[in-house]
Amino acid sequence: MTAINSVTSTSNALTSSVSALGKDDFLLLLVTQLQNQDPLNPNDPTEFTAQLAQFSTLEQLFAVNSQLQSLESGQANMLQMSALSMIGKQVAVETGQVTLGAADTRLGYYLTGAVDQVELVVRNSHDQIVAVLEGSNLKAGQHFFSWDGTDGNGKPLAAGNYQLELQAWLGGERVSGGAPLVRTTVSGVDLTGLDGQLTTAAGAFSMSALATVSAVSQ
Structure with a gap:
């Protein structure tokens, strides 16, 4: 890009x-x-x-x-x-936003280095924290997990757009070096812009946001 x-x-x-x-x-x-x-x-x-x-x-x-x-x-x-050519393929997108729908949403994160603790914070449109998802894999690389769209009390969240923030700690201190990921399947492409916008159930993303592409679901 x-x-x-x-x-x-x-x-x-x-x-x-x-x-x-x-x-x-x-x-x-x-x-x-x-x-x-x-x-x-x-x-x-x-x-x-x-x-x-x-x-x-x-x-x-x-x-x-x-x-x-x-x-x-x-x-x-x-x-x-x-x-x-991305239609029908599964992609991992580096993004700070996800659209929550009826189906389970697969979220994730990537780390540039090993950490002691990692969390994916989910905020609603009012910037209120509605869920804190703790990651289990603390090594460098991409890691994914399923999220059923519930809040911290186990109650289903309303469909809509939510913000994602990655927080990581090493040695008791906050560290940078990573980003939230969303894994989803491309269902269509919007060609009205200079770079095609990929349409998915988790939202619309630009080609520049792609982290990985795979032919089949993982």
């Missing part, structure tokens, strides 16, 4: 630069300047050469801008085709 965003920003910058003064406008100004110069005091040849060089640079900017736009369009099409 970073590469596509970089191409997009570069293309936009060049478009802004060349649209302010097109090459035809630049050439017209140059010809007008030559037509109206004082025959007894002509322009400095060095300055004229520099102006011609600027015109050449402007033409090159137009060519580069056109190539970048073609590259951006091609990469966007490739990304959308890749998103379509």
Whole structure:
């Protein structure tokens, strides 16, 4: 995604630069300047050469801008085709939000290093903690567990969007290095944006959020 965003920003910058003064406008100004110069005091040849060089640079900017736009369009099409290939596959998504529905939701987390304790905190739309799910695997890597959608008292939570936060401790101190994960199956793709949005029962996610992809459920 970073590469596509970089191409997009570069293309936009060049478009802004060349649209302010097109090459035809630049050439017209140059010809007008030559037509109206004082025959007894002509322009400095060095300055004229520099102006011609600027015109050449402007033409090159137009060519580069056109190539970048073609590259951006091609990469966007490739990304959308890749998103379509995800339909029916199971994905692990790095996300801080999950949509709770009728079916059990499979949550998880990844750790960059071993810890002494790890918890996945679930908050509702009012930022209230409704469940604290303790992880049993404390080693580095991805770990998943089933959640039946109940709160801390075992009562079913209402369907809707919930926030996820990973909290981990090592040696009695809070540590960073990890993130919540949601494992779900892709049911569709929204191609209206630059990068395809994957539609799942647990919410909609961008391709950039994918942590793993598998052909069958695990």
